[in-house]
Amino acid sequence: PVASTSTKKIPLFKPSPIKHSTPKRKPIPNWVDVSDGEDHIGKRKRLNSHVNVSNGAFKHHPQAHSTPPRKKPRVSGPAEEPLEPIQEHRRQLPIARGKDALVQEIIANEVTVLLGETGSGKTTQVPQYLLDAGFAEQGIIGITQPRKVAAISLARRVSVEQGQPLGTRVGYSVRFDERASAETKIKYMTDGMLTRELLGDSLLSKYSVIVIDEAHERTLRTDLLLANLKRILRLRNKGEDGKGKGKARNPLKVVIMSATLDAEKFSQFFHSAKIIYVKGRQHPVKIYHSAQGQQDYVDAALRTFFQIHIDQPPGDVLIFLPGQEDIESLEKSIELFANQLPQGHPEVMVVPMFAALQASQMPRVFAVPQNNARKCILATNIAETSITIPGVRYVIDTGKGKEKRYLAGNTGGGLDTLMTRDITQSSAMQRAGRAGREGPGFCYRLYTEEAFAAMLPAAEPEIMRCSLAQAMLQLLCLGQDLQELDLMDMPDHDAISSALRTLFLLGALDSHRELTPLGRAMASFPLEPTHARAVIASKELGSTAEVLDVISVLASSSKLFVDATDKRAEIAEARRALIHPAGDHLTLLNTVRAYRAAGVNGEDDDGEAERRKEAKGKGKVGRDARKEWARAHFISERTLREAAAIREQLCVSCERAGIDWRVSCGEREEPVLLSLAHGLAQNAALIAPDGTYKQIMGQTVVKIHPGSSMADKKVPAIIYDELVYTNQIYARGVSSISKSFFATLGAFNRREA
Numbered sequence: 001p002v003a004s005t006s007t008k009k010i011p012l013f014k015p016s017p018i019k020h021s022t023p024k025r026k027p028i029p030n031w032v033d034v035s036d037g038e039d040h041i042g043k044r045k046r047l048n049s050h051v052n053v054s055n056g057a058f059k060h061h062p063q064a065h066s067t068p069p070r071k072k073p074r075v076s077g078p079a080e081e082p083l084e085p086i087q088e089h090r091r092q093l094p095i096a097r098g099k100d101a102l103v104q105e106i107i108a109n110e111v112t113v114l115l116g117e118t119g120s121g122k123t124t125q126v127p128q129y130l131l132d133a134g135f136a137e138q139g140i141i142g143i144t145q146p147r148k149v150a151a152i153s154l155a156r157r158v159s160v161e162q163g164q165p166l167g168t169r170v171g172y173s174v175r176f177d178e179r180a181s182a183e184t185k186i187k188y189m190t191d192g193m194l195t196r197e198l199l200g201d202s203l204l205s206k207y208s209v210i211v212i213d214e215a216h217e218r219t220l221r222t223d224l225l226l227a228n229l230k231r232i233l234r235l236r237n238k239g240e241d242g243k244g245k246g247k248a249r250n251p252l253k254v255v256i257m258s259a260t261l262d263a264e265k266f267s268q269f270f271h272s273a274k275i276i277y278v279k280g281r282q283h284p285v286k287i288y289h290s291a292q293g294q295q296d297y298v299d300a301a302l303r304t305f306f307q308i309h310i311d312q313p314p315g316d317v318l319i320f321l322p323g324q325e326d327i328e329s330l331e332k333s334i335e336l337f338a339n340q341l342p343q344g345h346p347e348v349m350v351v352p353m354f355a356a357l358q359a360s361q362m363p364r365v366f367a368v369p370q371n372n373a374r375k376c377i378l379a380t381n382i383a384e385t386s387i388t389i390p391g392v393r394y395v396i397d398t399g400k401g402k403e404k405r406y407l408a409g410n411t412g413g414g415l416d417t418l419m420t421r422d423i424t425q426s427s428a429m430q431r432a433g434r435a436g437r438e439g440p441g442f443c444y445r446l447y448t449e450e451a452f453a454a455m456l457p458a459a460e461p462e463i464m465r466c467s468l469a470q471a472m473l474q475l476l477c478l479g480q481d482l483q484e485l486d487l488m489d490m491p492d493h494d495a496i497s498s499a500l501r502t503l504f505l506l507g508a509l510d511s512h513r514e515l516t517p518l519g520r521a522m523a524s525f526p527l528e529p530t531h532a533r534a535v536i537a538s539k540e541l542g543s544t545a546e547v548l549d550v551i552s553v554l555a556s557s558s559k560l561f562v563d564a565t566d567k568r569a570e571i572a573e574a575r576r577a578l579i580h581p582a583g584d585h586l587t588l589l590n591t592v593r594a595y596r597a598a599g600v601n602g603e604d605d606d607g608e609a610e611r612r613k614e615a616k617g618k619g620k621v622g623r624d625a626r627k628e629w630a631r632a633h634f635i636s637e638r639t640l641r642e643a644a645a646i647r648e649q650l651c652v653s654c655e656r657a658g659i660d661w662r663v664s665c666g667e668r669e670e671p672v673l674l675s676l677a678h679g680l681a682q683n684a685a686l687i688a689p690d691g692t693y694k695q696i697m698g699q700t701v702v703k704i705h706p707g708s709s710m711a712d713k714k715v716p717a718i719i720y721d722e723l724v725y726t727n728q729i730y731a732r733g734v735s736s737i738s739k740s741f742f743a744t745l746g747a748f749n750r751r752e753a
């Protein structure tokens, strides 16, 4: 049942005559040139105590160089073998000149802090230098990244540099995905994965070196790792008694890498660890601020891009936006306008880059465009320091980013929010810096100079502003107490008690704040405690197959339902059959089932037959049918595919936890909703006489999000996935639930515990 109209390529973005006209007619924003043509990037403090390894020699008074770095003269004597381009590229990286000095320092010190501008080669080269220096003989060289896509992309790159297939010498490990083997010597992983590894091996004894990369981002996981590394160093390098007994049988080295100038704090945390500084190749970047503030930053970015594309010499453009939705909307508008450019004008190659992007789509970011096209990369802050894209000469900075923030409630559950906010000055500098990697560049800030001055200097560490429940549960499994941990920054008291309350309500803690067996079982799932709780509850309720279908979508990194404001009616019509009267969770379940069935001629058999067909090379029909089905229903197939992969991983976790993942409750709905409600008990609200919903555990009045299938409904009680805060507090992912459920909840949790 595929709507024939939707197979035609209709651009989702329609330029409205008022707001969007073709870029040529639109008045161009006024730019005020506030830069003096000087290098505005990294106006750095004097780094007197640092060791500079950029020239391959020690220099104790490095004074940041102000002359543009010279290209290393090519020596091409007859004796020298021509290097492959990729090896030549490695040799040309700024860090290459400091290789020996850097390795010496790492050998000589237990902890080393390495500071270097983005693109100098820290992430890709340091692990390989350590491999060359023999560190892999005593264990794996592990490198952490805050983001999954970055970890995968870097592992891929380094395995190419090593000339080995990915997953052999160089591998990666991220949540729900791993490519590594017994021969893996260099392993890129997310900081979250390494924190999880602590649960099985509290001394991280398989590693000889741990490199904490992008430390300046100060993610919650990075902070937890830093605290644990301090403990591990004491145990592994100094012996149990801290005096050297049993010392150094399996010593550990730690390298902390950062792209910004906050090295002192890391150094102090590790007892004045040595700071090493490598000078990057930074060319001057001319910075422009917009004369007026821009209300619609996506529109302003669109106009600015075409202003550059039409008037400026060649060079790729990197646009920083807060998130996937803005990126996808701008991608469509740019493509639409680019198609209307006069003949003979260079084409535009638009590439999106955000965390939820499938790793297989990443290589496009690095591809060289065909026929002189101008590449335009639309990125979130992932491109700020984690991933360097060659060819960028122009940066457009919207000045916005997404930030996780947890608003701890005073009585009830807190509020996890992901809000678009102004970035920090430090981010703005990093963003501008991306334009000056290969030559002088330009940065267009879509905000005024005053707005820049009003930005916070640097972001608050994540531990100060996010929900601590999952971290706390993991620490408790390690026998650690967050409040007693030696952390770089201590979280708020409110956030701690809120996390304790959540864990208690889920049954992970007993009334003495002791971890329960249920809590331990929850921690064994690579999921938020709330989701893990739902999966565990499904065992007794006999609905594991269904709950896994729902949770795997909730745990994936992007949205399932694609929205387009201009097509509301069409979308509603297409999805009508999927909507379940009990709300969003069962609608989601219907969707997953219908998608699966679309590939196997209406037979829903968990895709088993499909997998068999694919194995025989006949699966293409099924794949195409599913893709078509997803498109016709405005559903993100990428999310569904990701969810399928997550589901497989969760089945493995279930098996380990003694839960049969095949058990299904068939068409019965209640067991599914009840399982979910066990996890979402804190996210529940009852209807009030005035028709609003009021939290059961908390004082907050919540409204059902207009995008929810429950939006206009009045039911006695609801559970929801999350609260989002815009101009008011909305519940998203909402289902109707029987009121009597809550009465039994406490008893149920305690019984299992």
Ligand code: CDP
Residues within 6 Å of the ligand: 093, 116, 117, 118, 119, 120, 121, 122, 123, 124, 125, 153, 154, 157, 366, 385, 386, 387, 388, 389, 390
């Ligand atoms: O970590 P840092 O920012 O210091 O540099 P890096 O990530 O090691 O990048 C060094 C160089 O490798 C840059 O010139 C990147 O453009 C290049 N690179 C690449 O071409 N492809 C990748 N997937 C990753 C890095």
Ligand code: MG
Residues within 6 Å of the ligand: 119, 122, 123, 124, 213, 385, 386
């Ligand atoms: Mg890096």
